[in-house]
Amino acid sequence: MKAVIIEDEMLAAKQIVELLARYRQPVEVVAAIGSIEQAKIILPTIPRADIYLLDIRLSDGTIFDLAEEFLVKGPVIFITAYDSYMVRCFEFLCIDYLLKPVRAEKLYKSLDKLSWLTPASETNDFSTVIAQLKLHLESMQKRQYTLLVNDRDSILPVGADNIAYFESRYGQIKCTQFDGRSFFLTASSLDQLTGSVDTSQFYRVNRNRLLNRRAIKGLRYFSKEKWQVIVFPDAREPVFISRMKLSAFKNWLAGPAIQ
Structure with missing residues (x-):
């Protein structure tokens, strides 16, 4: 599994990398990006990742600036200190929305949800994937964190x-x-x-x-x-x-x- 991290707090990024290293499947972090401007430069130059782990508010903007340019081209797990952006999750292929400080078991359960995508992608039945993700996101919006x-x-x-x-x-x-x-x-x-x-x-x-x-x-x-x-x-x-x-x-x- 290949992962991209976009996080401007060094300690938070380090924690995510350490948690990924202990996941039950091998995870290769192909890029750890610290700003929106860096993301605009780096993302077009690297292959599509299997999962994107994204903070929302960075020092030079919000992650939604990238949605407008379609630079994030895979499933997303948001890891953020803010619970007020859930509606905008629909701008990405979001599979979960985790609040900081993230716990290992929560991150691993989110990563396990990637198994939803594999069978459908093999049969090109993307409607099933979208329906599952839509139901999941609708339930997330109703949660009170x-x-x-x-x-x-x-x-x-x-x-x-x-x-x-x-x-x-x-x-x-x-x-x-x-x-x-x-x-x-x-x-x-x-x-x-x-x-x-x-x-x-x-x-x-x-x-x-x-x-x-x-x-x-x-x-x-x-x-x-x-x-x-x-x-x-x-x-x-x-x-x-x-x-x-x-x-x-x-x-x-x-x-x-x-x-």
């Missing part, structure tokens, strides 16, 4: 990945982070929240609880009608899921967390 919480007299942004679970309490939404700290969200309801977070990462186990996959430590039989979900950090009150929902929950828990 950053949430606003009330902290005394302030409103603070909190990354959704940092939240272990949400609970509806007295008409408000309380979230508990993995470090044990709790806040109340500005969101109006758990239904609204459930529709906006990444459903591969969060699961609504009952009317009052929405759990992060990483917070779930196991299941324990409680009665004929329900099971207890063991979570970390420990919840003040036990978390239960009904026997009727148990099968679907276990299937979700055993499946991949797509990011």
Whole structure:
């Protein structure tokens, strides 16, 4: 697999190179580019890459300047500190949108999605690829990566990945982070929240609880009608899921967390 990196932060580019070196398939970085102007010079001179890993805001412009000149001619993974550019992903053949600092498992799952392209390209059935990518991008636009919480007299942004679970309490939404700290969200309801977070990462186990996959430590039989979900950090009150929902929950828990 041949990769091109466009990233103007040296440490971030170095991290991406190191992560690619540990991927299960060999990845050759054919170019590491640090600016839009460099990209305009270098990209036309090198063969098409299998994957392009792109930051969005660079020191001399945004990556979308390259879209206008059709210089990026393959699948793209955005790796950026900004979550406000998802709609413009359609200007590229985007297969994922990762927020910094990127974690290895998220990057590797994004790279695994390249397997979608191989069978279709061999049979020239590009309509299948486009349909899959369109559905994926539409679901990405609905994800809420950053949430606003009330902290005394302030409103603070909190990354959704940092939240272990949400609970509806007295008409408000309380979230508990993995470090044990709790806040109340500005969101109006758990239904609204459930529709906006990444459903591969969060699961609504009952009317009052929405759990992060990483917070779930196991299941324990409680009665004929329900099971207890063991979570970390420990919840003040036990978390239960009904026997009727148990099968679907276990299937979700055993499946991949797509990011």
